[in-house]
Amino acid sequence: MLFYLHLLTEWFSPLRIFQYITVRAFAAAGTAFVIGLALGPGMIQYLRRLKIGQQVRAQAEVKQLYELHGPKAGTPTMGGILIMLAAGISTVLWAVPTNGFVLIALSTFIYMGLVGLWDDYLKVTRKQSKGLGARQKLILQGVWALGVVLVLLNWSATADISRQLMIPFVKDPVIQNIGWAGALFLVLAVLVGCTNAVNLTDGLDGLAIGCTNSVAAAYLAMSYVAGHVIFAGYLQVPYVADSGELAVFCGALLGAGLAFLWFNCYPAKVFMGDTGSLALGGAIAIVAILINQELTLLFVGGVFVMEAVSVIIQVAYYKRTKKRFFRCAPIHHHFELIAKENAERAGRPPGLIETTITTRLWVVSIIFALIGLATLKIR
Numbered sequence: 548m549l550f551y552l553h554l555l556t557e558w559f560s561p562l563r564i565f566q567y568i569t570v571r572a573f574a575a576a577g578t579a580f581v582i583g584l585a586l587g588p589g590m591i592q593y594l595r596r597l598k599i600g601q602q603v604r605a606q607a608e609v610k611q612l613y614e615l616h617g618p619k620a621g622t623p624t625m626g627g628i629l630i631m632l633a634a635g636i637s638t639v640l641w642a643v644p645t646n647g648f649v650l651i652a653l654s655t656f657i658y659m660g661l662v663g664l665w666d667d668y669l670k671v672t673r674k675q676s677k678g679l680g681a682r683q684k685l686i687l688q689g690v691w692a693l694g695v696v697l698v699l700l701n702w703s704a705t706a707d708i709s710r711q712l713m714i715p716f717v718k719d720p721v722i723q724n725i726g727w728a729g730a731l732f733l734v735l736a737v738l739v740g741c742t743n744a745v746n747l748t749d750g751l752d753g754l755a756i757g758c759t760n761s762v763a764a765a766y767l768a769m770s771y772v773a774g775h776v777i778f779a780g781y782l783q784v785p786y787v788a789d790s791g792e793l794a795v796f797c798g799a800l801l802g803a804g805l806a807f808l809w810f811n812c813y814p815a816k817v818f819m820g821d822t823g824s825l826a827l828g829g830a831i832a833i834v835a836i837l838i839n840q841e842l843t844l845l846f847v848g849g850v851f852v853m854e855a856v857s858v859i860i861q862v863a864y865y866k867r868t869k870k871r872f873f874r875c876a877p878i879h880h881h882f883e884l885i886a887k888e889n890a891e892r893a894g895r896p897p898g899l900i901e902t903t904i905t906t907r908l909w910v911v912s913i914i915f916a917l918i919g920l921a922t923l924k925i926r
Contacts, residue, residue, distance in 0.1 A: 572767060579799045580802035590626070630803045634656070656833070689739070692735040693731060700727055713839050740855065741828045741851065744851035750880060774789060854879065886900045
């Protein structure tokens with residue numbers, strides 16, 4: 548809404564800055580950060596009063612992890628609501644309200660968040676760590692993916708690019724027309740893969756949100772480039788008219804993520820739950836899809852890929868050999884158990900194992916994000 552203030556330039560010339568995407572992207576980040584910080588304490592107290600707490604498994608197969616994470620039981624969850632409110636309000640304030648790309652991204656963000664909210668609600672009411680089944684989640688995500696594909700294939704702004712298959716390091720589409728079935732498969736794979744990968748990464752205080760922040764920052768830059776005809780032409784990436792407005796949405800995600808990290812860093816006062824992880828994963832995925840940089844997400848979201856692949860390897864290896872490939876999956880728990888054993892062997896208390904692993908994975912995530920940005924130039 549604040550975008551329209553630039554129409555009053557003739558009365559107050561400084562208002563012209565509101566027409567610039569860069570200004571509004573950074574303003575959206577700042578606004579979301581302030582909203583998140585302002586609403587955070589009250590929301591945490593409200594969730595605590597409702598006794599909406601995290602459920603921690605205590606089965607024999609995760610006994611060592613329970614020793615590390617058991618004290619977290621009862622910590623308020625569903626904190627993703629805070630992320631959704633901060634990012635959503637900020638996007639509405641700073642983005643062009645009629646921009647189709649923003650509407651698709653924001654609606655996907657909210658829809659996936661609501662799926663996660665339902666999952667969290669079931670966990671809390673059942674007082675166990677299992678909510679929606681995998682099949683139920685896949686169906687809900689698949690229905691939305693189908694809707695997105697139908698919109699993209701029938702919208703003039705995306706009808707052509709949604710059929711193109713782009714890969715990193717190549718300036719032209721490797722396949723010019725993958726058809727509606729190919730488009731559906733690609734959107735479904737990216738949307739489902741990213742949402743669940745972020746969900747799997749959400750296992751240590753601050754880990755998922757910290758990695759999401761670096762990914763959001765990278766796609767902020769990539770969205771701006773995709774919507775700028777000169778920059779897109781210079782870097783030889785797909786030019787998607789009006790998609791630059793997604794930079795404002797990414798800025799809001801980044802600001803909301805930083806605010807949430809304020810409360811989620813070790814020791815966490817609140818967890819995002821599936822409400823946050825599915826919302827953030829869906830938001831990142833849809834931005835990548837809309838600017839035709841889906842496969843670049845494999846680089847930008849490298850930590851998420853590592854986490855998801857580690858689970859796939861663990862499950863496949865166990866089915867074949869009845870043994871575990873990693874100590875525990877996702878891989879951040881593998882690192883946790885190794886660090887715990889090393890500390891005990893050396894006679895040191897476990898200390899800040901979780902913080903050390905989280906910080907190092909943040910560093911890795913930033914490196915992956917920079918590599919992803921580098922693919923724009925190396926073509």
